[in-house]
Amino acid sequence: MARRRSGELFPTDAPVAGADLIGRADSVTALTAQLEQHFHRIVTGPRRTGKTSVCQAAVDRLRRRGWYTVSLDMFALASLAEVAEALTLAVLSNRSTMKKVLTKARRTGRTIAAATATTVTTRMQGELGEVVEIAFRPGIADRDPHRYFLDALALCERVAERDDRQLVLFIDEFQEFGAERQPYGEVDRLTKQMRSVLQKSDRVTCLFAGSIEHLMAELFTPRRRAFYRFGGFFSLPPIDDPDWRTGLAKRFARDDCTIDGDALTLLVETGEGHPRATMLVAQQAHAASLAAETNRIDVNLVREGLALALAADAASLDSDVDRIRRLGRHTFLLARRVAHGDKPYVGSTPSSAARGLQALRDAGFVERAGRGAWRLSDPLLRRYLVDMPN
Numbered sequence: 001m002a003r004r005r006s007g008e009l010f011p012t013d014a015p016v017a018g019a020d021l022i023g024r025a026d027s028v029t030a031l032t033a034q035l036e037q038h039f040h041r042i043v044t045g046p047r048r049t050g051k052t053s054v055c056q057a058a059v060d061r062l063r064r065r066g067w068y069t070v071s072l073d074m075f076a077l078a079s080l081a082e083v084a085e086a087l088t089l090a091v092l093s094n095r096s097t098m099k100k101v102l103t104k105a106r107r108t109g110r111t112i113a114a115a116t117a118t119t120v121t122t123r124m125q126g127e128l129g130e131v132v133e134i135a136f137r138p139g140i141a142d143r144d145p146h147r148y149f150l151d152a153l154a155l156c157e158r159v160a161e162r163d164d165r166q167l168v169l170f171i172d173e174f175q176e177f178g179a180e181r182q183p184y185g186e187v188d189r190l191t192k193q194m195r196s197v198l199q200k201s202d203r204v205t206c207l208f209a210g211s212i213e214h215l216m217a218e219l220f221t222p223r224r225r226a227f228y229r230f231g232g233f234f235s236l237p238p239i240d241d242p243d244w245r246t247g248l249a250k251r252f253a254r255d256d257c258t259i260d261g262d263a264l265t266l267l268v269e270t271g272e273g274h275p276r277a278t279m280l281v282a283q284q285a286h287a288a289s290l291a292a293e294t295n296r297i298d299v300n301l302v303r304e305g306l307a308l309a310l311a312a313d314a315a316s317l318d319s320d321v322d323r324i325r326r327l328g329r330h331t332f333l334l335a336r337r338v339a340h341g342d343k344p345y346v347g348s349t350p351s352s353a354a355r356g357l358q359a360l361r362d363a364g365f366v367e368r369a370g371r372g373a374w375r376l377s378d379p380l381l382r383r384y385l386v387d388m389p390n
């Protein structure tokens with residue numbers, strides 16, 4: 001019988017579907033419950049730890065409970081005009097008329113404008129305002145991105161009210177609003193206007209997620225910021241070892257594989273609780289089992305999985321190291337010391353070490369592991385740094 005593909009069993013490059021999450025049941029339930037209470041939530045955390053997966057699972061649950069939902073990924077949206085367009089389309093897609101139009105456009109390979117009867121657009125515009133036009137005529141938002149974006153934001157409440165629904169607005173990679181290169185325009189002005197629209201939107205509950213933690217904190221915690229006290233922070237706790245054990249064993253079982261107890265222990269230890277790293281090592285151990293034509297995963301296959309995982313990630317680990325070097329004069333040295341478990345303060349002056357560690361933390365490479373203690377966020381990067389020749 002044909003074996004299952006390793007990348008399907010253990011995905012590492014995309015968010016995981018709610019039903020496929022390992023652990024996290026409590027997080028999804030808690031997040032959903034808080035959103036249901038109309039509490040805005042801000043989910044922050046290191047890269048590749050499951051923020052998008054958990055948020056989307058909560059959003060999907062709300063949808064099943066009758067909510068309207070909107071999900072935006074700021075990484076995919078290069079300008080404010082694009083954001084306005086995507087937002088409008090996403091809000092309108094909650095309605096069955098719009099869903100039909102979209103399906104038709106997709107089926108016939110035509111643009112949404114061509115697939116829509118003029119009467120439909122006119123009616124929608126009459127009901128919901130001029131802004132809906134940008135859903136049908138791509139490019140039109142370029143005329144005045146700022147205004148169209150704010151109108152699209154206000155459209156969330158209008159549609160929710162008209163249809164007597166609650167709406168969850170999930171914006172992923174929210175830190176992009178505050179990014180230094182200001183892809184969407186001046187951050188203070190824009191966020192103040194966003195807040196004022198959202199404050200008038202009683203039916204709209206916001207879920208914002210982002211990975212560059214200090215940037216997210218910078219947008220939401222200082223008093224002078226527009227989103228000061230806008231919502232509560234929600235962070236994902238580590239996934240428990242027992243959850244990993246059960247979840248990974250079940251995943252292997254989908255391909256009729258068994259995993260030895262000591263191999264499972266080694267696998268969970270190797271992943272150091274980091275979701276994506278754990279999944280990648282499991283994926284590569286599974287790939288090694290395909291090559292060895294066996295259905296039994298033992299410690300040797302897990303060891304091989306780790307070596308293959310490091311090789312698979314070599315290019316991105318290399319560019320991580322490059323970035324670490326460019327962060328500051330001592331940052332590479334500091335990262336290596338942290339990787340080795342040595343005190344990062346030895347050698348250079350305390351203040352320059354503190355600055356370097358802060359830069360490493362801001363870039364998402366290291367995190368605090370208690371008072372004065374630091375650790376690499378990604379266990380694969382840690383090993384890579386340890387294994388690098390001097």
Ligand SMILES: Nc1ncnc2c1ncn2[C@@H]1O[C@H](COP(=O)(O)OP(=O)(O)OP(=O)(O)O)[C@@H](O)[C@H]1O
Pocket residue numbers: 010011012013014015016020021022023024046047048049050051052053054211239275276279280
């Ligand atoms: N609960 C989980 N069960 C299994 N794998 C998980 C889980 N959470 C995260 N992962 C792994 O981490 C990867 C990234 O997940 P996701 O995109 O949700 O994380 P993220 O924190 O949003 O990442 P990013 O920082 O890139 O936005 C997944 O492809 C998967 O390999």
Ligand SMILES: [Mg+2]
Pocket residue numbers: 051052053172
């Ligand atoms: Mg994400």
